[in-house]
Amino acid sequence: xxxxxxxxxxxxxxxxxxxxxxxxxxxxxxxxxxxxxxxxxxxxxxxxxxxxxxxxxxxxxxxxxxxxxxxxxxxxxxxxxxxxxxxxxxxxxxxxxxxxxxxxxxxxxxxxxxxxxxxxxxxxxxxxxxxxxxxxxxxxxxxxxxxxxxxxxxxxxxxxxxxxxxxxxxxxxxxxxxxxxxxxxxxxxxxxxxxxxxxxxxxxxxxxxxxxxxxxxxxxxxxxxxxxxxxxxxxxxxxxxxxxxxxxxxxxxxxxxxxxxxxxxxxxxxxxxxxxxxxxxxxxxxxxxxxxxxxxxxxxxxxxxxxxxxxxxxxxxxxxxxxxxxxxxxxxxxxxxxxxxxxxxxxxxxxxxxxxxxxxxxxxxxxxxxxxxxxxxxxxxxxxxxxxxxxxxxxxxxxxxxxxxxxxxxxxxxxxxxx
Ligand SMILES: NC(=O)C1=CN([C@@H]2O[C@H](COP(=O)(O)OP(=O)(O)OC[C@H]3O[C@@H](n4cnc5c(N)ncnc54)[C@H](OP(=O)(O)O)[C@@H]3O)[C@@H](O)[C@H]2O)C=CC1
Ligand SMILES: O=C([O-])CC(=O)C(=O)O
Numbered sequence: 001x002x003x004x005x006x007x008x009x010x011x012x013x014x015x016x017x018x019x020x021x022x023x024x025x026x027x028x029x030x031x032x033x034x035x036x037x038x039x040x041x042x043x044x045x046x047x048x049x050x051x052x053x054x055x056x057x058x059x060x061x062x063x064x065x066x067x068x069x070x071x072x073x074x075x076x077x078x079x080x081x082x083x084x085x086x087x088x089x090x091x092x093x094x095x096x097x098x099x100x101x102x103x104x105x106x107x108x109x110x111x112x113x114x115x116x117x118x119x120x121x122x123x124x125x126x127x128x129x130x131x132x133x134x135x136x137x138x139x140x141x142x143x144x145x146x147x148x149x150x151x152x153x154x155x156x157x158x159x160x161x162x163x164x165x166x167x168x169x170x171x172x173x174x175x176x177x178x179x180x181x182x183x184x185x186x187x188x189x190x191x192x193x194x195x196x197x198x199x200x201x202x203x204x205x206x207x208x209x210x211x212x213x214x215x216x217x218x219x220x221x222x223x224x225x226x227x228x229x230x231x232x233x234x235x236x237x238x239x240x241x242x243x244x245x246x247x248x249x250x251x252x253x254x255x256x257x258x259x260x261x262x263x264x265x266x267x268x269x270x271x272x273x274x275x276x277x278x279x280x281x282x283x284x285x286x287x288x289x290x291x292x293x294x295x296x297x298x299x300x301x302x303x304x305x306x307x308x309x310x311x312x313x314x315x316x317x318x319x320x321x322x323x324x325x326x327x328x329x330x331x332x333x334x335x336x337x338x339x340x341x342x343x344x345x346x347x348x349x350x351x352x353x354x355x356x357x358x359x360x361x362x363x364x365x366x367x368x369x370x371x372x373x374x375x376x377x378x379x380x381x382x383x384x385x386x387x388x389x390x391x392x393x394x395x396x397x398x399x400x401x402x403x404x405x406x407x408x409x410x411x412x413x414x415x416x417x418x419x
Contacts, residue, residue, distance in 0.1 A: 052111060052143020052151075055126040062138070076107045076138055078193070080153035082146070082184065083160025083202060084112035085121035087308065091315030092157070097129060097137040101322045109139035113149040113160065146187035153192040157318060158184060158212065161202025163309075164415065171395055171407040174207060178399040181208040185215025194219065197364055199321060201227045201314065203415050205259050206338050207392040209353040213340060214400040222365070226338030228263070228355035229324075230310065230317035231255040231416070235265035235295045239272060242291070243280050249273045254357040254372075255295075255336040257385025258392075261414045263355065264381040265295040269372055288377065299416030328362040334369045335359075345370055348382065352389045388413055 079096055081089055095101060096108055114122035122142045129140050143149045150156060161177045181200065188196060196219060200209035209226040232255050240247035252271045256264040267287045272280040281287060302310050324335040334357040341354045345368060348354050357369040388410055395407040
């Protein structure tokens with residue numbers, strides 16, 4: 001049975017799982033009709049092996065140009081998402097499909113990466129996307145091979161990662177997840193758009209982003225981000241609460257460093273109603289101690305309440321991070337994102353991924369903000385997060401092509417979700 005979609009590619013309803021090469025090829029049946037007629041027995045061909053496939057209603061033939069209501073639409077944008085059957089994606093995909101991130105004139109293709117273990121759940125996600133009838137969502141494909149799913153991706157949102165289990169050393173987590181991001185970096189390098197923007201969410205996200213970019217030498221290192229926007233949003237919320245203002249009055253909020261408990265929410269440069277935070281909040285002891293720790297450990301407190309890590313607010317922050325790159329930054333303001341440090345003006349060590357203040361013209365690119373004030377407190381805190389990231393980097397040297405790994409992580413190295 002053949003299936004057509006907008007780019008006139010022809011697909012066979014066969015999906016073979018190659019992620020773990022030791023596994024026997026496995027076929028998945030996918031229905032492909034508006035009436036959900038079950039597909040006949042899948043035909044397996046060489047071409048169909050390892051393919052990521054269009055799903056259900058998204059396999060229908062359509063011609064964007066011929067449709068009256070789509071004449072003012074932009075060219076379809078390809079967004080790949082890993083961990084697509086996970087909790088964060090379950091919120092994020094619907095935001096992407098609704099037009100909230102790219103706007104009401106931007107049709108979207110979602111390319112969902114799962115695994116053998118999550119494939120059925122991935123079908124469930126795709127079914128929910130079908131049933132949501134989003135006009136802008138023109139294609140959904142699902143697959144378990146990053147070399148297929150990432151093909152022509154213009155955005156890659158790398159969310160899937162193994163959660164740290166009881167008794168697992170952080171070095172072990174760095175290694176297991178690092179391997180995922182090394183493989184995905186290679187796949188992006190091989191098949192994604194040369195200008196793909198990559199946002200790494202799976203923890204430990206800064207070092208995973210470093211591993212990913214090192215394995216993708218043909219894609220500009222500048223295009224890789226580690227998500228620290230959730231930390232920025234958490235910091236704005238805490239400052240607003242303390243100052244008794246709504247959170248839209250808080251601006252210029254930088255998170256420096258690692259997405260871990262060494263991150264530095266910068267109250268020296270942040271503003272409330274346009275004034276320096278320290279002029280509005282006179283309790284500087286609170287800023288240095290309670291506020292900083294609240295932001296650093298917010299993820300852990302939430303896990304204690306919810307029994308799982310932040311998912312909805314993380315999805316919101318991924319959408320925020322993307323919007324910050326595709327819309328011009330408001331005059332005088334900035335946003336935080338974890339980016340490659342080479343050439344940074346702050347004296348932070350080269351060759352790591354570090355959260356810093358950025359501005360964008362809305363073209364997907366960004367520049368680092370230059371007019372930043374430092375004091376001793378801020379410098380000292382930044383240095384601690386920098387030391388932690390340098391230690392993480394030594395720990396994954398075998399995955400970045402820099403020799404033999406040597407793990408001397410600081411004792412208190414923790415993800416925000418760990419207490
Ligand atoms: N940067 C940030 O601000 C934040 C980051 N996070 C991080 O985001 C990541 C995803 O969170 P969330 O969506 O809630 O997690 P879920 O557990 O709901 O989903 C994670 C997905 O990761 C995939 N995965 C990849 N490798 C493995 C593996 N070895 N073992 C188990 N699962 C694996 C699974 O999908 P599949 O089987 O398809 O591969 C799974 O669906 C986590 O690493 C979390 O720590 C969370 C909150 C904030
Ligand atoms: O540690 C986790 O998985 C959760 C996390 O990153 C956060 O809430 O910031």
